[in-house]
Amino acid sequence: MTQWNIQNIVTELQQARNEWRTQQKSLKDFGGRELPSKEEIKKIMNDLCGILFPMRLGPHDLRQQSENFYIAHTLEKTLYALREQVKLNLTYDYKYKKHNENAEVIDVLAQSIVSEFAQKLPELRRILDTDVIAAYEGDPAARSVDEVLLCYPGILAIIYHRIAHEFYKKDLSLLARLIAEISHSKTGIDIHPGAQIDQGFFIDHGTGVVIGETCIIGKNVRIYQAVTLGAKRFEVDDAGRLQKEYARHPIVEDNVVIYAGATILGRITIGQGAVIGGNVWITQSVPANSAVSQSSATKSQV
């Protein structure tokens, strides 16, 4: 044991954890980890993608003639798996908030949340189809709708977001965030699960896009890489603590286009049909059908 002095390190790490737990007033009687599992959610999301787009994102050996069999079997399995994650999220929430809820209440609630989610899948498919078309029509480089579904990170991001948002609406914050972060890590596109996004939404390239929790985005909006739809400043309460969960991000109306690198901050409105140029910085509302752009940089001979 002397070689690394393991015992000593273990003891000091425990002390560090104890301090943290005391400070966080975290419950000591916590049994296991009882948190939704990123690995499980990754599998669930893969299956949901296959269920929504079986011949493009489903298993490689699938044939059209057995789509329904595949979907029925996978759906049932996936809903049970999802229900487990929903339960873990609910259990965590109750513990965190120090509510006392028994397991039965959680079971019933989880069942009803997952059941409602399941009924929504056909609607989700339809709205995602509008996103695919928006991408195909909005990018001159797109050769086919299949290329869009297979290769565009913006499509993956919106599939994940529309699913995450359903759980956000049910107050399953951890589950929703985990879905969003899996997508963020794959695509570089960071959409908070709280954002409300209407149909026909297209993000091109996408790396660096950030869309905040209280954003409201209309129909047929197109945005490019590195666009931020963020909060301008954070409000604090009298004790100097951040206010949470109030409307602080932009409203983007129908048919707006926002080019790469634009930064739009605060609860302002970008009116319908507006075109926001690249790299601009906007903190005030923009009227409908207007165009905002940065003046070109000055050039100077070396």
Place this chain on the structure above:
Amino acid sequence: MTQWNIQNIVTELQQARNEWRTQQKSLKDFGGRELPSKEEIKKIMNDLCGILFPMRLGPHDLRQQSENFYIAHTLEKTLYALREQVKLNLTYDYKYKKHNENAEVIDVLAQSIVSEFAQKLPELRRILDTDVIAAYEGDPAARSVDEVLLCYPGILAIIYHRIAHEFYKKDLSLLARLIAEISHSKTGIDIHPGAQIDQGFFIDHGTGVVIGETCIIGKNVRIYQAVTLGAKRFEVDDAGRLQKEYARHPIVEDNVVIYAGATILGRITIGQGAVIGGNVWITQSVPANSAVSQSSATKSQV
């Protein structure tokens, strides 16, 4: 079955797919998925990296004395695997365009495409060596060419791009895009496989870089994170549909440096030796040897 009402959801999902397929006029007789497979392409790309740089990106237990054995064996296996993906891409294209091409024509074509690609590998290695040197010489933080090969996302991006571009030139759009997106997801660097890039190319840090389909980039160009070489606007035909596949992205001549966050749009030319400052927005050509920069932001006491 009642618990989730699976049958109902399956039926509604099918209806949604039917609507989509009717709208897309997609072929109903499609057998299997017959699309290039992202998983297969990932493996092929890993093997091609090992073939090109055996002692750095090849298998861990490789020794210099058996490099050639490893390459010969892996190359043969990989070319067959690649030919499968090429065939899937060709089959898809013919179906999508509703051409009638029999399997034999596709076999011959796939064989000839992969064969030509194989002959190009030594040339690819040589040009990639110039990229590695450019990175080593262009970054004060680089300690060795090995660090560059092992750790720089910009190097991975250019290896993937130079391979993807070969397939783009053969009109294998799906295959090329899939390679590009694998790289994009790993590095945050989004280079359209159509871009023509000459030797000695270096992207530092790289996250958020976007290089468009019709870009032409000269020798020894260096660019930094979040640089966009994009299209300014999209042209539409009389029916209001996007024009596709015309020259719409910048030409960047030899020895240009473009700093982080610069946005360069449209079919303009950045003249050789020009230096483009960070965060600037450029939509008009820049003469050779000029320097363009943003004026520093004004400061104000709080």
Place this chain on the structure above:
Amino acid sequence: MTQWNIQNIVTELQQARNEWRTQQKSLKDFGGRELPSKEEIKKIMNDLCGILFPMRLGPHDLRQQSENFYIAHTLEKTLYALREQVKLNLTYDYKYKKHNENAEVIDVLAQSIVSEFAQKLPELRRILDTDVIAAYEGDPAARSVDEVLLCYPGILAIIYHRIAHEFYKKDLSLLARLIAEISHSKTGIDIHPGAQIDQGFFIDHGTGVVIGETCIIGKNVRIYQAVTLGAKRFEVDDAGRLQKEYARHPIVEDNVVIYAGATILGRITIGQGAVIGGNVWITQSVPANSAVSQSSATKSQV
């Protein structure tokens, strides 16, 4: 063999490698690859995350009552694995620099480096706790410290960075960079392992952030996506070669906030408490408690 002409390609690839090796004067007697392994380091980093935050980032079936057992066993195993990677880094360095060091010296050195690192783990945990709190308090969207630990890429980036930095300080450049690039690929956040970052550091969203090798960052600094803390220009020696390893990146003092897309270049100082607005371009020092922002873009009716 005729089908692909493998033999010919192999020979030409060898020629390309020989030219490169001659040019790089690389050692011919190199036995195996003797380089740290990205795959091994990924496993080690996962285990270190579990050791530091056992109930959040450790194995799913862990229970609080056996935290110490898990840590002790995992720690011992991980330190041996880490020592292997340290040895590979040292061996590489000696070969690259053409020093003659025997295996015994390397063994002793590796043991002492890893041993010192191990003693530091409790301190790392404590400082990482301040980062978690900074994230929780700094983001109105954060619901709990657990959400922060499980979902925030900025937290993963700072855990990886603080570990990478320990190895950077021991001159294990390759190992440190590999850790940094694993994190960069997952999060889109590129922190050079050389950067010195004090406690309470929070990066929100994070995609596109670049922090350079010689940066010095004070306490409680908060930065947003796409912020660059970079070098302004690179100095060259009389022979025109880049100077390496001199102070060339910003100093950011305590309590500074830097909003999305800001670019701060050169060895300048951002004084404590300063607030840097989004998308600004700064190449000169900023006094304490000042606020810098871009003027809003002008709007024009279409």
Place this chain on the structure above:
Amino acid sequence: MTQWNIQNIVTELQQARNEWRTQQKSLKDFGGRELPSKEEIKKIMNDLCGILFPMRLGPHDLRQQSENFYIAHTLEKTLYALREQVKLNLTYDYKYKKHNENAEVIDVLAQSIVSEFAQKLPELRRILDTDVIAAYEGDPAARSVDEVLLCYPGILAIIYHRIAHEFYKKDLSLLARLIAEISHSKTGIDIHPGAQIDQGFFIDHGTGVVIGETCIIGKNVRIYQAVTLGAKRFEVDDAGRLQKEYARHPIVEDNVVIYAGATILGRITIGQGAVIGGNVWITQSVPANSAVSQSSATKSQV
């Protein structure tokens, strides 16, 4: 290369292969391996077991309410996979026999073989149910039919055999043998796929059981470990070569019991209801309802 003298070994191995191939007159133009794959067949057999007994040998997360979905989806996928293996077997056979059959003939044949096999699955399930009951009723140690299905190697062996036999009947010798050997390796029970076995068959313990190619076994036969139903001697033709494929193994009529280690050789008949004692050696027919046993060994004081 000198260290192991690889090149030399490779050359000598090639020489050995060349001698073998010359001696075997094997075709030189053989492209790839074109043989059924043991790995693929293992997966197919697992799936077939799940299809036949979904709630016992199917996936763990299956529920009764979605049995049919699971079966439909898995069946379709498995039949395609099986067709591939059937094609490989047919291709091999034609090459081996130096017939010239084009790919189309093979496709049609494979399709019809697999299709017929598929129609037989419900009948196979019914006959396997009689085997399960025979095991449950025949072993005092069996607690339930589920224990039989989950734990008895004799059940696994008969499931595999009944499937292998279907392919044997279609002259797919390699495929049938590979299935039999997978079972042999798992259970120690070696049933040649040619053996004809009627319903209600039970092998207890099973290790060392050998049942030859031309055996015919009646209803409700029970045998124990290490029983051999073999050939007595092999007939040779005038050139001294073994005669193949003639009836040379026992006929075992209905309701026979054969205890452990009995050896029964040649085309003899064990009459219905006969009981064969352990370790006996039988080379002549046994009348119905008779009992054959070894006399107990003599004992002698040490």
Place this chain on the structure above:
Amino acid sequence: MTQWNIQNIVTELQQARNEWRTQQKSLKDFGGRELPSKEEIKKIMNDLCGILFPMRLGPHDLRQQSENFYIAHTLEKTLYALREQVKLNLTYDYKYKKHNENAEVIDVLAQSIVSEFAQKLPELRRILDTDVIAAYEGDPAARSVDEVLLCYPGILAIIYHRIAHEFYKKDLSLLARLIAEISHSKTGIDIHPGAQIDQGFFIDHGTGVVIGETCIIGKNVRIYQAVTLGAKRFEVDDAGRLQKEYARHPIVEDNVVIYAGATILGRITIGQGAVIGGNVWITQSVPANSAVSQSSATKSQV
């Protein structure tokens, strides 16, 4: 769908299952599979082997100095996993016997069974040590006790048996049988978990050994491959059904040796110190210290 007529096959398979379930009167409301899982039990058994013999059967990178850490962490994790399997066994039993037991009773029972088992582990290790020594001393080919532990199937079989027997004693029939069958499949040695075996037990080679449920075996018994300790005949009740669970297998007293292929049947006693020769057939008790052997076969000139 027409190609394979899947729907039809699915329907017929369902019919077959329905007939079976009606015949077996199996519960229709069964939710999931709720049976112990062979895959899970395999992992648990591997971990238990590592816990009992950490430096021989534990993880490869274990060192003696952290044995206790490894054991403590693995033990805790394994006991929870084991408890899950015990619960599944209990749930199944109650359903099968149509008892109504609520989940709470099962939880308490499972906890107490696993807890008792855990306390027994040190005793198991001690008795297994006597088995290792018996093997080393009983086989002239054994070079070391380590060779015995690493290479002897008889040792693996006795480790698995002694664990399975603990669960058999608690009436966990399915769990015990699954453990026994995993061992049987690996070693060819089939020991029913009910068998009572005292210390210093050694099976050499082992393939084909069968030891029945009610066997009682004394200290320091050595047996060879293909030995059967079985039942002579099965008793039936008035209705002609097999009697289950009565004493029907041999008692083997201390220091007995039984050579290869011997078959010993019925509730007889092999007296202490007896030596049973190979291939003999014994159905009556053998006095202590006696020797039983087969007379050599007669030879005849060809």
Place this chain on the structure above:
Amino acid sequence: MTQWNIQNIVTELQQARNEWRTQQKSLKDFGGRELPSKEEIKKIMNDLCGILFPMRLGPHDLRQQSENFYIAHTLEKTLYALREQVKLNLTYDYKYKKHNENAEVIDVLAQSIVSEFAQKLPELRRILDTDVIAAYEGDPAARSVDEVLLCYPGILAIIYHRIAHEFYKKDLSLLARLIAEISHSKTGIDIHPGAQIDQGFFIDHGTGVVIGETCIIGKNVRIYQAVTLGAKRFEVDDAGRLQKEYARHPIVEDNVVIYAGATILGRITIGQGAVIGGNVWITQSVPANSAVSQSSATKSQV
């Protein structure tokens, strides 16, 4: 911790290990496990099978035209991996025998052993070809030499044995036994690596065959399942301890056939051309060209 009382069990297990180690006088300063690894050896054996029979036991996507490349690359990699296992075996032996040998001596010895082994591979292939032919010619059920190579456990057993025997001859007892046991577990055939077996050897079915350490088997011998070639009795020294490593198993001369279940014990000779019937028990030499058989069991009417 109270739930399972882990700490207590850990302590008691340690006590049990301590008693064992004291009794075994095992070295306390043992660092890691330093034993050959069964997992590693499995991989090495798979690769050696591929090297010996590339188009039958090599990778599925291999083509004849790149056999040599595959072999050269795999061989080099495998020899290094093998050398590691040889070193572990040598290190263990020196420790076990309490010799003091430094690492350098072990390195040189391991290199020379593996190098000699490598040179023998072509000879091994040639002798294995005679075994394949013996199987094909000796079994009326064999349809082709390919069926023999792919499906016959007896072939797998002899490949493994001929390799294991090479290491046995170099006194690498553990390595040789591990190879033999991997084969035993897969095939049910237990050949001690010490057995000397000449060319054209065929074991049919094979389950339960045992061939002892000092057996000498001539050319073209054919044996069936459950044959034992064993020791008659074990000699003890004056202290009553087993004598090890003296000739104690049968010599079987050329062209002998031994049918299923025969037991042949002691240092006797089965003369050339002899035919040994099934289930016989032989403890005395058998002259050349003789036939030995069991008299058929007597039958009795029930």
